[in-house]
Amino acid sequence: MTDIDYRPTGKLAKQSSWGHFDTLQSNREKAWYPMTIKDIAKTCGVGISTVSRVLNGRPDVSDEVRSKVLAVVEETGYIPNNSARDLSRSHSDAIGVVVRGSDNLFFSAVLKSISSEIDKFGYTMVPHFITSDADEVKAGAILEREKKLRGLIFLGGRFDYTKEELALVNVPYVCCSFNNSFGTLEDSDYSSVSIDDYQTAYDAAEYLMKKGHRKIAGVVPGKDDHSISELRYVGYKDALEDAGIRHNDNLVEETGGSFEMPAAYDAVKRLLARTHDFTALCVPSDTMAIAAMKAIADEGLRVPEDISIIAIDGLTVSEYTLPTLTTMVQPAERMGRHAVSVLHDVLRGKETRHELLKAAVREGGSVREI
Amino acid sequence: MTDIDYRPTGKLAKQSSWGHFDTLQSNREKAWYPMTIKDIAKTCGVGISTVSRVLNGRPDVSDEVRSKVLAVVEETGYIPNNSARDLSRSHSDAIGVVVRGSDNLFFSAVLKSISSEIDKFGYTMVPHFITSDADEVKAGAILEREKKLRGLIFLGGRFDYTKEELALVNVPYVCCSFNNSFGTLEDSDYSSVSIDDYQTAYDAAEYLMKKGHRKIAGVVPGKDDHSISELRYVGYKDALEDAGIRHNDNLVEETGGSFEMPAAYDAVKRLLARTHDFTALCVPSDTMAIAAMKAIADEGLRVPEDISIIAIDGLTVSEYTLPTLTTMVQPAERMGRHAVSVLHDVLRGKETRHELLKAAVREGGSVREI
Numbered sequence: 096m097t098d099i100d101y102r103p104t105g106k107l108a109k110q111s112s113w114g115h116f117d118t119l120q121s122n123r124e125k126a127w128y129p130m131t132i133k134d135i136a137k138t139c140g141v142g143i144s145t146v147s148r149v150l151n152g153r154p155d156v157s158d159e160v161r162s163k164v165l166a167v168v169e170e171t172g173y174i175p176n177n178s179a180r181d182l183s184r185s186h187s188d189a190i191g192v193v194v195r196g197s198d199n200l201f202f203s204a205v206l207k208s209i210s211s212e213i214d215k216f217g218y219t220m221v222p223h224f225i226t227s228d229a230d231e232v233k234a235g236a237i238l239e240r241e242k243k244l245r246g247l248i249f250l251g252g253r254f255d256y257t258k259e260e261l262a263l264v265n266v267p268y269v270c271c272s273f274n275n276s277f278g279t280l281e282d283s284d285y286s287s288v289s290i291d292d293y294q295t296a297y298d299a300a301e302y303l304m305k306k307g308h309r310k311i312a313g314v315v316p317g318k319d320d321h322s323i324s325e326l327r328y329v330g331y332k333d334a335l336e337d338a339g340i341r342h343n344d345n346l347v348e349e350t351g352g353s354f355e356m357p358a359a360y361d362a363v364k365r366l367l368a369r370t371h372d373f374t375a376l377c378v379p380s381d382t383m384a385i386a387a388m389k390a391i392a393d394e395g396l397r398v399p400e401d402i403s404i405i406a407i408d409g410l411t412v413s414e415y416t417l418p419t420l421t422t423m424v425q426p427a428e429r430m431g432r433h434a435v436s437v438l439h440d441v442l443r444g445k446e447t448r449h450e451l452l453k454a455a456v457r458e459g460g461s462v463r464e465i
Numbered sequence: 466m467t468d469i470d471y472r473p474t475g476k477l478a479k480q481s482s483w484g485h486f487d488t489l490q491s492n493r494e495k496a497w498y499p500m501t502i503k504d505i506a507k508t509c510g511v512g513i514s515t516v517s518r519v520l521n522g523r524p525d526v527s528d529e530v531r532s533k534v535l536a537v538v539e540e541t542g543y544i545p546n547n548s549a550r551d552l553s554r555s556h557s558d559a560i561g562v563v564v565r566g567s568d569n570l571f572f573s574a575v576l577k578s579i580s581s582e583i584d585k586f587g588y589t590m591v592p593h594f595i596t597s598d599a600d601e602v603k604a605g606a607i608l609e610r611e612k613k614l615r616g617l618i619f620l621g622g623r624f625d626y627t628k629e630e631l632a633l634v635n636v637p638y639v640c641c642s643f644n645n646s647f648g649t650l651e652d653s654d655y656s657s658v659s660i661d662d663y664q665t666a667y668d669a670a671e672y673l674m675k676k677g678h679r680k681i682a683g684v685v686p687g688k689d690d691h692s693i694s695e696l697r698y699v700g701y702k703d704a705l706e707d708a709g710i711r712h713n714d715n716l717v718e719e720t721g722g723s724f725e726m727p728a729a730y731d732a733v734k735r736l737l738a739r740t741h742d743f744t745a746l747c748v749p750s751d752t753m754a755i756a757a758m759k760a761i762a763d764e765g766l767r768v769p770e771d772i773s774i775i776a777i778d779g780l781t782v783s784e785y786t787l788p789t790l791t792t793m794v795q796p797a798e799r800m801g802r803h804a805v806s807v808l809h810d811v812l813r814g815k816e817t818r819h820e821l822l823k824a825a826v827r828e829g830g831s832v833r834e835i
Contacts, residue, residue, distance in 0.1 A: 220592060
């Protein structure tokens, strides 16, 4: 795509009355314009071979020149040809984003952040939505070939990738909101940006115990599905056991793999049909918790008077439910931003890396002290 | 982008055990591959000039040949060069989607439908999110130039475009979820797919009156902002006046242009501080209604016992609020699908067109009969 002239032409160029438009265009242009090694050399006032030596980490360059070149590389977003795994792709600026679980409101928030960060770096975002039971790796592999991607972000996915499976993906990729806890990938095979799902669920259960709860039920998509659901389930279970509470499987209900609201509603109904012998409920997502609150109300019970609820996500809408939801807030904006920035670094030849972001409780009205 | 080979290569091509993958790939490929007029002629077993005569609507072709050529054009998704406004762009497959109002949950639903339909036709979706107070036309014009778009979909926007302003956009575009009720565009200048916002708000107010309500308040972003808000406000107002209810401006509160939940919450608080003399409330979006229900609860009042509420959107989450929301459902999936299909038709040389989709009430628990 280097044959494109990104400077405004015609009418657009003449619209000087547009206030911030010129700035916007020129900022974008700076980031987007595919710099060549020649441009970098010229900007730094050094030769191409010097820039090349810096980029290849060779020692025969002065510290001063090295800093200067790296600063310009940083500022311009220049991507060295040799950093991508496949040299023939180096003209593409497309970053594929496979969004798994198309009704996931948390992902909608992360996607906006990914989009604006991709924009900032001057790439083009090519999103692809798949259902939560579809295979994101195959979808990503197809997208990569069809759209000649430079890199991929998986927004949601399985935690048990194998090396063989991921060999299908020939560009650097970042797992956003998940990692490879149950898989066989080496840390150096991939990058990830996520919260610590086990710890976050552990903290949620611990929060309920601090409020005096001992009989704590759980609703989960699956207990042993090698997914985010298993991690959060085990976190909840371990927190209880660490507090000396013997695990009671009768208090746990599975949705059959689904994070959707109808499935969560039905699961809570089944749980309540079986037992009322609990004072609090751990739910792995905000929308599932909203559905759970309705199921509880439809059974004639009240939140938090009869049952306290804690969730994980921190959506805006959860601040307006009745009662408002107590939830572990995942940093959606930061998660999207970091996923792009990790991918950008890997595309520029840096090592893969794994970022664990912190989730923190947002106290609403759905948990009472007993 | 004609230098790209879209056929699967390497590992991917050999994975015949992937079940539906081969079919998926070949379907996509069929739609995506940039056919030339030569390919069409060859497939039909006729000369290039014959294909050209058919595409230009010339009479000197037999009906049999004409049908054959049009069938192949239809099947392959071939886009004649002369249909796009700008010949030099004919090699791009990128459709820009400018999403205005980045927290709009209704748009999230429409966007997924747009994405899957763009995929089906073999284009590449390039989304761009802007806030609800940003200028989508400028954003679209920049995106068009930066990404060499073939066409644009505006998901959300103003209703008062001028010809001069839209001259900045040099590719066909579709207004999705809005039209040009307050602007100076001719119908032939643009395409649109939306509900009838005036009529939908009219129907919502009429629904409340059928349930016995006469004192009906309204919360709106703005009463005369030439936006979707004004259309919905006037629909509500006219419905009341047509039923012989004199308009009472004291029952209408503006949010200052915002569709966001915090602004809606504050507006309802202001309304309730001024008057309790109404039995029902018309709100122009589901999320605003969810915030309104919280404001009402925080004032110690109940929905629907003290105040009934009706909204417009029909989100899934509104089926799980307490009480569930009575709302006019916009067909999100269909709206996205039709927007792409209208754009596809225009890109293939058909006339611009305007589709008005029907919104229908979904009865929840937020309206009571009095």
